[in-house]
Amino acid sequence: MYYELPMHYRQTVAGQVSLEGIGLHSGEKIAMKLIPAEPGSGVVFVRTDLGGLTIPADLDHAGPSFYATVIQKDGESVSTIEHLMAAVYSLRVDDLRVELDGVEVPILDGSSRPFVELLNTAGLKQSSVERSYLHITRPVSVSHEDKKISVYPCREYRVTYAIDFDHPLLGYQELTASLWHADDFYRKLSPARTFTFEKDVEALRRNGLAKGGSLENAVVLGEDRILNPGLRFQDEFVRHKMLDLTGDLSLLRYPMRGHVIAYRAGHDLHARLARKIHESPDSWYLAPWREEERSAAGRFDA
């Protein structure tokens, strides 16, 4: 066995941890707590400022998502969950209570790294309930104009992503990576920060967005230079898109065994792919690891 995953049972955090930070869009200071949850309960957000309103992180509660991933219930919402959810999903934290005293998850440094570190501080605890994996058996695709995203059968979770911006510092970037192990996510994607264009910042602010945005939590591209002191990867931009995709797919609630191929996608297309998978039950099945192990002969890597 090459990839012997030690954990095929549902996990939660071993203890409670918390942090505080600014919301990217609201600009508010928000406190967040991660709290152990019962096996099978899934990831549930709790708005403590709204009397403990609970919103499950699943497709039934997914809201419109153009600038961030949003879940909603009873006219209330939690926004910007994707960087936390990418870490939670990649570390195979199946059940978790996330308490927030505001409308969005703190943006921190604009990447998933602080969330991975917080989860590592909490530690993970296995239950005796087996985890199911979502096995893609047939391709599923969605497209919009020249943007496209598809998923194909694959023995692990793997992503190929291409972005193509009309900008001298960005242009075309493409990367394929295996993201099956928590460590893959940690090394390859988790440090990649969100990015924006200086020319768009004013328009976002006029629409009441990005009020908490700064060079501390986003890479900002000017016309011909990057305003931040440096990048964390040469291709940090495409890596961040893969991170966002992983957070958006987490709303499917099960680790996916499939190869996603995306061209110029974004939150909206990611969400539409997740929904189309959900609505195409002839294209996948859910099964625990044991049943699958026989055919999982080898490890592929980028």
Ligand SMILES: [Zn+2]
């Ligand atoms: Zn993002």
